[in-house]
Every structure is written in C-alpha cells, then in structure tokens.
Amino acid sequence: MSRSRTVRTSGAAALACGALLLGGCGSSSLSSTQLRRKAGRICTTAQRSSKSITAPSDPAKGEQFLHRGITALAPQVTALHKLKASSELRDGYAAALRASDRELALLRSTLSGLKAGNDPVMAVKALQHKLGPVEDAAGRAWREIGLPACATLTG
Numbered sequence: 001m002s003r004s005r006t007v008r009t010s011g012a013a014a015l016a017c018g019a020l021l022l023g024g025c026g027s028s029s030l031s032s033t034q035l036r037r038k039a040g041r042i043c044t045t046a047q048r049s050s051k052s053i054t055a056p057s058d059p060a061k062g063e064q065f066l067h068r069g070i071t072a073l074a075p076q077v078t079a080l081h082k083l084k085a086s087s088e089l090r091d092g093y094a095a096a097l098r099a100s101d102r103e104l105a106l107l108r109s110t111l112s113g114l115k116a117g118n119d120p121v122m123a124v125k126a127l128q129h130k131l132g133p134v135e136d137a138a139g140r141a142w143r144e145i146g147l148p149a150c151a152t153l154t155g
Contacts, residue, residue: 043149
C-alpha cells in the first residue's frame with residue numbers, strides 16, 4: 001500500500017473514531033437500571049454513615065456535628081458525580097445532583113460560619129430554615145428518577 005493511501009485510510013479511521021466519540025457511541029454512560037443500582041448503593045452507604053451521627057444537645061457541639069456530617073456525605077456526593085447517566089435520565093440526574101450539592105454547600109457554609117464565631121443557636125436555626133426547602137427539592141428530584149435511597153442524603 002502506498003504511503004498516501006495509508007495516511008488517507010488512517011485519517012478516515014481517525015475521523016470515524018472521532019464521530020463515534022462525539023456521538024456518544026461507546027461512551028461509559030450507565031443504563032437506567034445500572035445507574036439506579038450503583039447510585040442506590042452509594043446513597044445507602046451514605047445513610048448508614050450519617051445514621052451514627054446524632055444531633056448534639058449542646059449547641060456548642062454544632063461545629064463537630066456538621067463536620068462529621070459533611071465528612072460522611074461529601075464522598076458519597078462525589079461518587080454520585082462520577083456516575084454517567086444515560087440520555088434517558090441525564091437531565092433528571094443532573095438536577096438531583098445540583099440539589100444535593102446545594103444541601104452540602106449549606107452545611108459547609110454553616111460550618112464555616114461556626115468556625116468564624118457565629119452564634120451556634122442562630123446558625124443552626126438559620127440552617128434548618130434554609131435546608132428544609134433544599135432537602136425537599138433534592139428528595140423530589142431523586143424520587144423522580146427512581147432513586148428514593150438518595151432522597152434523604154442529609155435528612
């Protein structure tokens with residue numbers, strides 16, 4: 001085979017491979033069933049981790065409580081982000097992840113405030129007020145895509 005023909009064939013193969021990648025063929029997205037199974041396992045693990053964390057009766061221990069909660073939940077939220085949803089669930093999964101990210105951001109923000117010296121009683125009351133609607137939205141988003149185990153990551 002001549003050199004120019006080899007280059008053209010290789011170029012055509014590269015273009016074909018590029019088109020397949022751009023089109024999503026051979027991608028590592030999970031089927032709906034696979035995603036639900038893997039994400040469900042991740043969320044069940046998060047629930048088990050967070051169950052052992054009891055709310056403190058002393059507001060001064062709020063910082064420790066939030067730190068333990070964030071430490072338990074952050075790896076699971078990160079793991080959920082690594083899963084690639086199929087086109088069928090992509091938008092709903094992305095919405096659910098954004099909602100869980102907001103939950104975690106509120107927890108982190110409150111912890112930062114406590115470390116900066118915010119009043120623990122006021123900080124926890126503010127967190128409860130803000131977190132309720134965010135938890136509700138996250139729960140709805142997870143249930144809408146068939147992942148009730150993920151509906152209560154922080155709740």
